[in-house]
Amino acid sequence: AQTVTQSQPEMSVQEAETVTLSCTYDTSESDYYLFWYKQPPSRQMILVIRQEAYKQQNATENRFSVNFQKAAKSFSLKISDSQLGDAAMYFCALMEYGNKLVFGAGTILRVKS
Amino acid sequence: NAGVTQTPKFRILKIGQSMTLQCTQDMNHNYMYWYRQDPGMGLKLIYYSVGAGITDKGEVPNGYNVSRSTTEDFPLRLELAAPSQTSVYFCASSYQGNTIYFGEGSWLTVV
Numbered sequence: 001a002q003t004v005t006q007s008q009p010e011m012s013v014q015e016a017e018t019v020t021l022s023c024t025y026d027t028s029e030s031d032y033y034l035f036w037y038k039q040p041p042s043r044q045m046i047l048v049i050r051q052e053a054y055k056q057q058n059a060t061e062n063r064f065s066v067n068f069q070k071a072a073k074s075f076s077l078k079i080s081d082s083q084l085g086d087a088a089m090y091f092c093a094l095m096e097y098g099n100k101l102v103f104g105a106g107t108i109l110r111v112k113s
Numbered sequence: 114n115a116g117v118t119q120t121p122k123f124r125i126l127k128i129g130q131s132m133t134l135q136c137t138q139d140m141n142h143n144y145m146y147w148y149r150q151d152p153g154m155g156l157k158l159i160y161y162s163v164g165a166g167i168t169d170k171g172e173v174p175n176g177y178n179v180s181r182s183t184t185e186d187f188p189l190r191l192e193l194a195a196p197s198q199t200s201v202y203f204c205a206s207s208y209q210g211n212t213i214y215f216g217e218g219s220w221l222t223v224v
Contacts, residue, residue, distance in 0.1 A: 033211070033212075035212070035213075043150070043201055043217075043218045044215075044217060044218070045156075045203065045205075045215035047212060047213075047214075050212055091155055091156070095213070100146065100158050100161050100171060101146065101158070101205075101207075101213050102158070103148075103155040103156045103157075104155055105154065105155045106154070106155050
């Protein structure tokens, strides 16, 4: 069964600094997708970044990048130059090909000015 | 392009009442999902569908039913509402299990 674990219930970062959110997962498949979603207080689910497991290159979207370690089943999110608007709940999620999306419990990110 | 549309956005139900949360998508996605999110928690899968006429249970299906008669629509039925079903409900869709797009959520309170 797919499982996703986010071990950091809450993280804080100073504005303009860098923060890394951790995520580990378990799957028996070799081909799957990994995602980071952002959920602000409005509860809207916003896709931050997506990684395909067969691609060794780490995905990057502007200030957001991932460190994908397939053998270790680790998928951390790095946010550079943190901004006040980055404050939100962040969810890591796993999808096996053709299957359902399973979420971690989330990490609350607080950004200090 | 409307994406994923859920209705209603807010609803208060009395214990024992029934209701249907509507979800429609205009992206011709084959996969559709219903999730619930309790306060301070992650999303849990209720039901999902890989195409019209096909549905399957997720982690927390008890107390809910779904149908998928068309590609566009995936309604979620709550029978005999209970306080434990107070939550925010999200409908989502994707193509071939690719990136999932979410609706804006439906806030349901059972009193």
